[in-house]
Amino acid sequence: MCDLFKRELLFKVLVIGDFGVGKTSIIKRYAEGTFSTKYKITIGADFALKQIDWDSETRINIQLWDIAGHERFGYLTSVYYRYAVAAAIVFDLTRPDTFVAVSKWLNDLRDKVSLPHGKPLPVIILANKGDVAANKVPVQIEEFCKKNQIVSWYITSAKENRNIDSAMNRLILEALENQRNNNLYNSDSLMLAEEANSGTHNSSRLCCSR
Amino acid sequence: MAYRARLKEFEDILQEDIVQLIKLKKLAFNGIPDDQGLRALCWKLLLGYLPPERESWQSVLNRKRALYQSFIDDLVVMPGSEETNGDCTLLDHPLSINPDSQWQTYFKDNEVLLQIDKDVRRLCPDISFFQQPTDYPCNQIVNSNDVKRLHTRVQRSVLKCANVERKGLGITKIALVLKKAQEDYQPMTEGQEAHWEVVERILFLYAKLNPGQGYVQGMNEIIGPIYYTFARDPDVAYREYAEADCFFCFTNLMSEIRDFFIKTLDSTDCGINNMMSRLSNQLRESDFDIWLHFQQLELRPEYYGFRWITLLLSQEFPLPDVLRIWDTLFSDENRFNFLIYICCAMIVVLKEKLIKGDFPSNLKLLQNYPPTEIPKILPKAVELFLQRS
Numbered sequence: 001m002c003d004l005f006k007r008e009l010l011f012k013v014l015v016i017g018d019f020g021v022g023k024t025s026i027i028k029r030y031a032e033g034t035f036s037t038k039y040k041i042t043i044g045a046d047f048a049l050k051q052i053d054w055d056s057e058t059r060i061n062i063q064l065w066d067i068a069g070h071e072r073f074g075y076l077t078s079v080y081y082r083y084a085v086a087a088a089i090v091f092d093l094t095r096p097d098t099f100v101a102v103s104k105w106l107n108d109l110r111d112k113v114s115l116p117h118g119k120p121l122p123v124i125i126l127a128n129k130g131d132v133a134a135n136k137v138p139v140q141i142e143e144f145c146k147k148n149q150i151v152s153w154y155i156t157s158a159k160e161n162r163n164i165d166s167a168m169n170r171l172i173l174e175a176l177e178n179q180r181n182n183n184l185y186n187s188d189s190l191m192l193a194e195e196a197n198s199g200t201h202n203s204s205r206l207c208c209s210r
Numbered sequence: 211m212a213y214r215a216r217l218k219e220f221e222d223i224l225q226e227d228i229v230q231l232i233k234l235k236k237l238a239f240n241g242i243p244d245d246q247g248l249r250a251l252c253w254k255l256l257l258g259y260l261p262p263e264r265e266s267w268q269s270v271l272n273r274k275r276a277l278y279q280s281f282i283d284d285l286v287v288m289p290g291s292e293e294t295n296g297d298c299t300l301l302d303h304p305l306s307i308n309p310d311s312q313w314q315t316y317f318k319d320n321e322v323l324l325q326i327d328k329d330v331r332r333l334c335p336d337i338s339f340f341q342q343p344t345d346y347p348c349n350q351i352v353n354s355n356d357v358k359r360l361h362t363r364v365q366r367s368v369l370k371c372a373n374v375e376r377k378g379l380g381i382t383k384i385a386l387v388l389k390k391a392q393e394d395y396q397p398m399t400e401g402q403e404a405h406w407e408v409v410e411r412i413l414f415l416y417a418k419l420n421p422g423q424g425y426v427q428g429m430n431e432i433i434g435p436i437y438y439t440f441a442r443d444p445d446v447a448y449r450e451y452a453e454a455d456c457f458f459c460f461t462n463l464m465s466e467i468r469d470f471f472i473k474t475l476d477s478t479d480c481g482i483n484n485m486m487s488r489l490s491n492q493l494r495e496s497d498f499d500i501w502l503h504f505q506q507l508e509l510r511p512e513y514y515g516f517r518w519i520t521l522l523l524s525q526e527f528p529l530p531d532v533l534r535i536w537d538t539l540f541s542d543e544n545r546f547n548f549l550i551y552i553c554c555a556m557i558v559v560l561k562e563k564l565i566k567g568d569f570p571s572n573l574k575l576l577q578n579y580p581p582t583e584i585p586k587i588l589p590k591a592v593e594l595f596l597q598r599s
Contacts, residue, residue, distance in 0.1 A: 019427060020328040038335035040525055043428050044516035047573045063570060070325075070427040072471065079512045 011175050012063045012083050013168075016105050017090035018098040019069035022128040025158035026090060027064050030168055035159050042068045045080045052172075060172060074108070081113040086175045088167070090126045093133040093155070099141070106148060115178055122174035124167055125153040131160045217243050220252070229255060229262045239541040241534055247443040249533065253436065256540040257459045271451070278415075278454035282348065285418050286358055286411065287312070316363075322417050322425050323410075324364040329430040330410045331395035337529060339438060340406040341395055346450050347403035348411070360410050361397055409437055412457045416464070426471040431524045433460045435532050466545055470520045485519045485550065486511040492554045496594045500557060500564055507569045514576040518553050522546070526556075526579045538588060548595065555590035559583050 015023045024039045024046065031048040046066040054060050067073070067080050089105050091098040102125060114120055125145065127137055134155055145153055151174055154167040220243065223234050234255060242249040254260040259274075260267055306313055333340050351358045398404050412433060417425040436459055440452035448455070464471075470482045489511050494501040504510075517525060522539060524532050535552065542548040557564065557576070560583060564572050 019325060039332065040335060041329050041332050041427055041430070043431070043520055043525065045513065047513070047570070047577055049570050049574065061570070068427065072426045072428075076512060076516065079510065 008059045008061060009176075009179065010061045010063065011085050011172065011179075012065065013171065013175075014065050014067060014081060014084045014087040014109070015090060016067045016077075016087060016109065017069060017126075018092070018095075018101045018105075021069065021090045021092040021095070021098050022158050023066050023069065023090050026088075026126065026128060026156065026164060027066050029158040029161060030164050031064060033161075035161070042066055044068055044073060044076060054172070054176070058176075060176075062168075062172070077108060078112045081109065084113055084121060085115065085178065086122045086124075086171045088124050088126050088171060090128050093127050093129050093136045096136075096138065099127075099138045103144070103148070106150075116182060119178065120149065122151050122171060122178065123149075124151050124171050126156045126164075126167060127153060128156050128158065130155040130162055131157040213243070217245060217248075220248055224248075224251065225264075227264055229264065231255065231262055235541040235543060238537050240538075242537045247445045247448060249537070250439050250443040250445075250448060252537075253439060253540060254455065254459060257462045259455065259459045259462060271455075274458055275451050275454040278457055281415050281419065281457075282350075282411070285415055286351065286360065319414075319418070320363050323360055323414055325427070326410055326413045326417070326425055326430070327361050327364050329427060330406045330413065333406055333409065333430050333434050334438075334529060339442075340409065340434075341404055343398050343402045344405050344408055344441065344452075346452070347398075347401070348408070348453070351411075352398075352401050352403045356400070359397065359407070360414055361407065405437070405441060408441075408453050409433055412437070412453060412460065415457065416461065420461075420464075423468060423472060428471065428520055429464070431521045432463065432467070435524055435529065435536060436460055436463070438529065439533060467522070482516065482520060486515050488550050489515050489519070489553050492550050492594070493557060496554050496597070497558050497561065500561055503565055504572075507572065509569055509572055513573055515553060517577075518556070519549065522549065523552065527584055528581065531581075531584050535588070548591065551591040551595045552587060555587050555594055556583075558594070559586045559590050 015027055017023055019041070024042055025035060027046075027048050028039070029035055031050040045068060048064040048066065050062045050064060052060050052062065065080055065084070067077060087109055089102050089109075091102050106123065109123070110120060125141070127141070137155065141153055144150070152167070152170055154163045156163045156167060158164065219237055223229060223237065234252065238252050238256065242252050251260075255262070259270075261270060303311075303313065308314070330340075356362050395404070395406050397407065409430065413425055413429060416429070433456065437452065437456045440456050440459075441449060443449040443452065470485070472481075490501070493504070523535055526532075527535065538552070539546060539549055556579065560575060560580075563575060567575065
């Protein structure tokens with residue numbers, strides 16, 4: 001049954017949030033390990049790839065979609081959101097307005113995309129520019145996350161490479177869980193029983209391997 | 211010699227009493243020489259800022275430049291600067307709820323300005339031009355003790371707190387830690403102004419004068435190449451007024467492509483959706499194999515063509531190539547029809563790679579266009595245009 005995980009997975013992950021909060025920087029940091037203050041503005045959506053060997057049996061290809069923050073591009077988001085399995089919503093700690101906009105982005109996301117069986121996408125919140133303003137975390141954030149089924153939130157800094165990998169790993173873990181459950185759901189009944197057993201077995205191994 | 215001859219052709223056309231635009235377009239379609247400010251002059255004609263009649267040029271320029279100066283006088287104002295003595299209950303103040311309050315407008319404008327400010331500081335980061343000082347700053351602004359500088363209106367100032375330690379004998383130590391994000395696009399000192407600050411002012415005035423549309427991200431990328439061309443005009447008499455001239459040329463250009471920037475017009479004939487489906491149809495006609503491959507991959511033009519079309523390709527290539535491509539775009543008799551052929555050509559010249567590529571590698575390729583293939587694009591676009599059914 002090891003074969004179950006001896007394969008490549010493809011996850012489409014969205015990175016959304018208001019303009020100028022650092023979405024492109026976070027993606028470049030995560031996918032390429034670099035930082036620059038010189039990114040052009042994003043028009044429409046940009047695309048990046050990251051491959052990670054999650055464990056000895058799983059390789060994950062992550063498609064990162066960097067979605068433009070200006071509301072002009074709003075109608076396009078439904079096209080860009082399609083087939084996504086997870087999302088990170090970014091705001092800028094130095095601009096309180098951008099945290100207010102998080103709920104707008106979350107609603108847009110929930111309205112337009114969900115997992116194959118109607119489950120909502122796992123979402124994390126990234127409080128970016130933590131190198132400049134780590135002490136400016138909005139007090140409501142914890143409550144907001146609880147109320148809106150946000151997986152977790154992180155203070156990040158693309159510039160100082162803080163917390164980005166761990167945040168993304170957390171999100172990927174959620175996506176993996178969903179993928180596994182979904183696979184079980186899709187199999188026919190005979191397989192279902194069989195895989196359910198191995199499924200629990202595998203999932204425990206998966207956690208240990210991290 | 212061929213180059214000389216070409217220069218001469220341009221000069222001949224431009225020296226006529228009435229410039230024949232049809233001839234000019236035909237010639238400029240194949241590229242305008244970089245010399246002698248020819249591009250700046252031709253763009254002014256092609257964008258309808260200068261009329262074909264040579265003798266009226268100077269009066270048009272004088273009028274427009276004066277008009278632009280009046281925009282600056284009227285619209286880049288700091289509330290409170292023109293208060294007169296009188297009944298102080300009528301005075302305007304920051305908390306006024308009077309809808310005519312200058313302060314109300316001021317705060318609303320600052321929301322737009324914040325976005326413009328963020329965007330102009332991200333303009334053409336691969337060249338240093340926009341970070342350099344202009345030779346022709348707007349004097350009433352750069353000598354206003356920073357009061358009228360637009361970016362100072364949206365500068366983020368935070369209250370600072372400090373740890374105060376007391377060490378016996380009344381010695382107080384204040385530990386003030388200041389952290390500030392480092393800025394590449396530094397504002398200049400009093401009396402000077404960087405090019406990006408000039409662009410910021412043009413965009414702000416445009417947004418104020420076109421309230422229906424306002425400012426939309428991407429406009430900075432449209433204005434960039436025009437301003438760059440005008441502000442580097444070797445003819446000082448023109449260069450000095452790059453700001454005003456650029457404003458009007460940008461306004462004219464936007465009037466033609468504004469529909470790309472308005473969300474509610476996305477699905478109309480001139481909207482961006484229509485342009486993207488035209489691109490898809492043209493691709494099917496020009497190269498069915500690639501079109502089919504893209505269909506199978508679900509590689510939609512929204513993923514790459516949206517930016518290509520909205521920004522007239524200004525983000526896809528290095529600036530000199532953008533200028534060259536815009537010569538052609540502006541010379542298009544049926545503006546911006548030829549843009550579709552250029553976009554299509556961009557795909558077709560990459561056929562070998564694209565046909566073998568999967569979704570991610572193809573999308574990466576199209577979003578990061580390989581510079582080596584640029585020279586092939588325009589000839590291919592002409593070829594596709596001539597083949598059209």
